[in-house]
Amino acid sequence: MSYQSKIRISIGWIYPIGVLTSYIIALVEIVIREYLIKKGYEIIITPYFAISLVGLFFIVFGVIQWFRYKNWIYPILGILMGVTTFFASFSFSGHSAIFKAIYLVCFIVTILFVVINWQSFYCHERFEINSRRLFRLASERICQTSEGFTERLYSAGKVECGKDELLGFARILHSYYVARPFYYENYIALAFSMNTSILAIKEVTEVSHIILDYNGNIRVKISEKDYRDYKERLSFDQLCSSMANIFIRFLDYYQKGLESRIVTELKSAK
Numbered sequence: 056m057s058y059q060s061k062i063r064i065s066i067g068w069i070y071p072i073g074v075l076t077s078y079i080i081a082l083v084e085i086v087i088r089e090y091l092i093k094k095g096y097e098i099i100i101t102p103y104f105a106i107s108l109v110g111l112f113f114i115v116f117g118v119i120q121w122f123r124y125k126n127w128i129y130p131i132l133g134i135l136m137g138v139t140t141f142f143a144s145f146s147f148s149g150h151s152a153i154f155k156a157i158y159l160v161c162f163i164v165t166i167l168f169v170v171i172n173w174q175s176f177y178c179h180e181r182f183e184i185n186s187r188r189l190f191r192l193a194s195e196r197i198c199q200t201s202e203g204f205t206e207r208l209y210s211a212g213k214v215e216c217g218k219d220e221l222l223g224f225a226r227i228l229h230s231y232y233v234a235r236p237f238y239y240e241n242y243i244a245l246a247f248s249m250n251t252s253i254l255a256i257k258e259v260t261e262v263s264h265i266i267l268d269y270n271g272n273i274r275v276k277i278s279e280k281d282y283r284d285y286k287e288r289l290s291f292d293q294l295c296s297s298m299a300n301i302f303i304r305f306l307d308y309y310q311k312g313l314e315s316r317i318v319t320e321l322k323s324a325k
Contacts, residue, residue: 062190062249063284065183066123073112081105103144110140126179126252128172135165179252181232186247186263189233190281191324193297197289204282204291208266209275211299214306218269224309225267231318233305234265242268245302250280265302275299 084102091098117133120126139161145154169176216224225236225243234245237259246253248262256262263281266274275295282291308316 062187062194063286065187065249066119069116069119073116074109077105077109077112080108101144106144107141110137113137113140123250124179124252124255126175126255128175128179132165132168132172135161135168139165175254178232179254182235182247182253183249185231185233185321186249186253186281188321188324189247189298189301190249190284192301192320193294194285194289195297195324197293197297204277204279204288206279209277209292209295209299211273211275211296211303213271214267214273214303216267216271216306216310220306220310221267221269224306227309227314227317228305231314231321233317233321237264242266248278248281249284250278263298265299267302273299273303 081102084105085100088098088100088102092100113133114137115133117130117137120129120133139158142154142158142161145151146158221243225234225238225245228234228245229236234247235253237244237246243266244259245265245267246256246259246262247264251262253262260276261278263278264276266272266276275298277291277295277298282289282294304320305317308314
């Protein structure tokens with residue numbers, strides 16, 4: 056099995072599928088309404104059911120994203136988009152000006168919310184995309200399967216690297232949206248996750264992470280949520296070892312001044 060197929064699909068794909076389905080339902084509803092109008096029924100052609108369904112979809116999906124990512128911006132955006140979509144059905148002619156005004160206010164508030172929080176949306180998406188790429192790379196050559204998940208840290212050896220180099224390496228990975236660094240007295244922890252938003256966490260222990268101490272020791276922690284995102288139960292020790300090797304390789308690129316290879320390698324894991 057190729058490594059591309061080992062990870063479950065991102066829930067982000069639900070958005071285009073849901074919207075496309077809603078468009079199809081709207082077209083069907085319009086056709087039905089046109090037929091009923093020709094039959095003499097006094098109804099208007101606006102697809103209220105489909106519009107309401109889209110609004111409900113945005114709200115429900117926002118809640119789903121909250122449970123997955125633990126980031127408050129998604130349920131708020133879902134509610135705003137849902138309410139705006141619902142009132143959009145009243146923005147057509149024949150409805151009270153009050154409903155049109157409410158729709159306009161909701162639309163403006165939604166746009167402002169997106170603009171104000173654009174950096175959070177962008178950073179989250181970049182971190183999640185690269186985290187998924189990391190896990191794809193890590194599982195590329197793993198064929199052995201087992202129910203081997205454990206909460207313990209996996210010791211992955213040692214590298215030759217000074218404190219200043221580690222700090223610079225952490226900044227590079229952060230700037231490339233590969234991992235979010237957490238700085239401690241004796242080590243740096245690099246957080247990444249396919250699930251919980253690393254922008255929303257308070258402690259690195261909440262997600263998968265790599266620990267690099269100032270003596271060069273490397274330890275790996277894969278969260279259970281990330282591990283369960285694989286379709287197969289891969290060998291946990293092999294997965295941790297493979298993930299450590301990726302970061303060791305990235306560190307080697309950094310030490311040689313070849314930081315661009317980090318991005319190139321990540322993009323190869325599509």
